[in-house]
Every structure is written in C-alpha cells, then in structure tokens.
Amino acid sequence: MQMSQENGSPPVSSRTRPLRRAIALGASAALLVALAACSTVDDGSSISGKGASGSANCGSGDEQSAITAAVKGRTLKVGFAPPILSEFYTQVEKSAFNRMSELEECYGIKWEWARQGALNDAHSGVEAVGIVENFISNKFDAVFVCSAAAHATMQEIYKAGSEKGVDFYQFNSTEELENPSQADDPTAGLSTVSNIGYDDRWQSGYIAGQYLAKALQGEGQIVQILGPSGSDWTKLRQQGFEAAISEFPGMTIVGSADGGYVRDKGLTAAQDLLTKFPDIAAIYGENEDMALGASQAIDLAGLKHWDGTKGIITIGADGLISGMDSIRQDKLSATVDVNSVDMGRTMIDTLFQHEILGMTVAQFIQIPTVVIDKTNVDWAEAKIAASQAGSGKY
Secondary structure, X not given: XXXXXXXXXXXXXXXOHXXXXXXXXXXXXXXXXXXXHHOOOOOOOOOOOEOXXXXXXXXOHHXXXXXXXXXXXXXXXXXXXXXXXXXXXXXXXXXXXXXXXXXXXXXXXXXXXEEOOOOOOOOOOHHHHHHHHHHHHXXXXXXXXXXXXXXXXXXXXXXXXXXXXXXXXXXXXXXXXXXXXXXXXXXXXXXXXXXXXXXXXXXXXXXXXXXXXXXXXXXXXXXXXXXXXXXXXXXXXXXXXXXXXXXXXXXXXXXXXXXXXXXXXXXXXXXXXXXXXXXXXXXXXXXXXXXXXXXXXXXXXXXXEOOOOOOEEEEEEEOOHHHHHHHHOOOOOEEEEOOHHHHHHHHHHHHHHHHOOOOOOOXXXXXXXXXXXXXXXXXXXXXXXXXXXXXXOO
C-alpha cells in the first residue's frame, strides 16, 4: 500500500521514506559537516553525551546552531508502549527522559510523551494492539513498542500506521526469532524504522549458562524457571541457555517450571522444583523477578545461597536496582544486565537522528549486556542509579 503526496508527486512507499528523507537532507552540506563532527561512530546512535560537569555537551557553537536550526523548535509527539509497567521499563523510560532533556537543552526540541502499558494480560499482547492503534489515531509522530503480540499482527499495524505518518521503533523485542535478513531488503521485511535491543539468545540466555558452567566448574544439576509458555522471550533465552549448558557434559537441566515473569509465581515454581530436585546446584530464572522469587524459596527451605564454593547459585536477567541490592546481600548470585540505561538513551538518539535530522538509521541496533555479580555490582548499580536520579521528566 502506498501513500499519495499532497503536492501531486508520485506516491512514496513507507519503506522508502527514510531513504528519501536522508537524500533530501544531503542538500545541506554545512549541516552534514556539523552532524559528522558531533556524532560518535560506535553504533551510529549517539549524537552527544553528558559533559564531565553533568551539563549537556552540545558540541561547538557552530554545531549547536546548525542542529538547533534543523530542529526549528519542533515538538515531537512520542508514544511509549511497554508490555507492562514494571521496574525494568521504568528504568528504560527514565533513561530516555534524561536523554530527551539533554537534547532539549542543547537544541530546543520539545517533547510530548505518552506512556501506556498493558494493565491485564501483558503476555498475550492483546492490549498492545489497541494501545498502538490508539497512538495512530491520535496522530503521534513516533511510537516505541515492546509487545508480546504476534509478529505478523504488529507488523501489519506498523505498516498501516506508517502510511498515516507514524514511525515505529521496537525496543527490547524478539525479532531474531523471525530470522530477518537484510541480504536483499534494507528493511528486512519489517515496517519499523529501527529495532533497539539485544539478542536474547546469545546476549542473555547463553551468557547466563556460561556463567553457571564456569562457577560450577562444569558439574551440577540445574532447574529453570521460565516465562509463560509460548513467550518469544522465553523461547530465545531458553535456546541460548540450553546451548551453553550443552557444551558441558557434566551439567544437566533436570526440571523446568512456569514462573509467569513475576516474583510470587517464581517463588511458587522454585518451591516446587526444590521439592522435586533437592540436589540441584543452580536455579536459572529467565528474568530477574522470577530469580528473586527463587531466592526467597531458598531461604524458606532453609537452604544456603552460593558463597563462591558451595550453596545454590541463582541467576536472573534484566538488571534491576532491586536485583543489584539482592546481589549485595548475597540473596541473588548474579544477573544478566540487559542495559536499560543504554537502551533508553539509544532509543532517543535513534529517534532524534531519524525524525529531526532525516538520517537513515540501522534497522537493528544492539546494545551491550553483561553478567553482574559481586565482583562488578558497584559500577553496574551506580550507572543505573545515576540514570534514575537524573533530572529528565516528561
């Protein structure tokens, strides 16, 4: 489907719009020079950061003036649609707010931000469809979406919204499950401007499994507490985790249970597994809340947490402030920090580059992840805490 132009020019496909916008921007050589001078080259997503003093680093006077002229005092109307309103997505949003505040300070851009997450069944994605359609009908400029809804369903909605002038950016999503390829199509068959996140298989599940194998020296029984059956995040993280464990013949996954991605269900699932498998060496909680529930189950059973040589290792994934606190208290052995801070900032940089500066951005932008335990929790927690204490608020 194509969108006709008011000026009578040929219709432009929503797929080609980013390229056309980038070409149009190329007419301003002076602006391109300014942008090149103040952009980083690591992943193409950063424009400028915080200076050492804590104030925004806006580049040279000429750079700032040129980009401010390109902004033209515009207000961007942005929707934020996480699958659920939780600690992790609050961390992402606050980090995004801080970056928005920096860009507003530097270049005069204004923001209109609206957040709506599922209130009931986040895992089916049914509510997400209505939420995104509401953003389209209210003529938002762009929408960030993380949804458990069916891939094909969301892509159709994105396509329809794009034809009405709304751009879509997925974050923390699971596109790798669909195995998209840019070999013959720059969009990889997607109706999104960009997908910002990490690979759940190898940047989450796999490194969690590798961590356990190293700590246990390749020997021991493990149980898994997973998200709801059918969840794309569960499929991918489990794939990576089991790939890592399969590399160690002395390690065995003896049982799994559904923890529903929440702490109380993680607790119940862990209690059941500990009863069935009393000799386990480790519990893998596919997300951090379930791992923290498992930690409670260890305490209630009168068992010992891992002390570096013995006890039960518990590892999760997300990178929550509450999880960092539990690591300090020896209640959670480790977690995979999937980097809510860089995710939020990269989302806003990508949006600014495309919507304001007309840049063609990468369809897939992967941020770094890391396993956090007592050896590196200080800097990890400090980074998140600093982002949550920032002044940005919208």
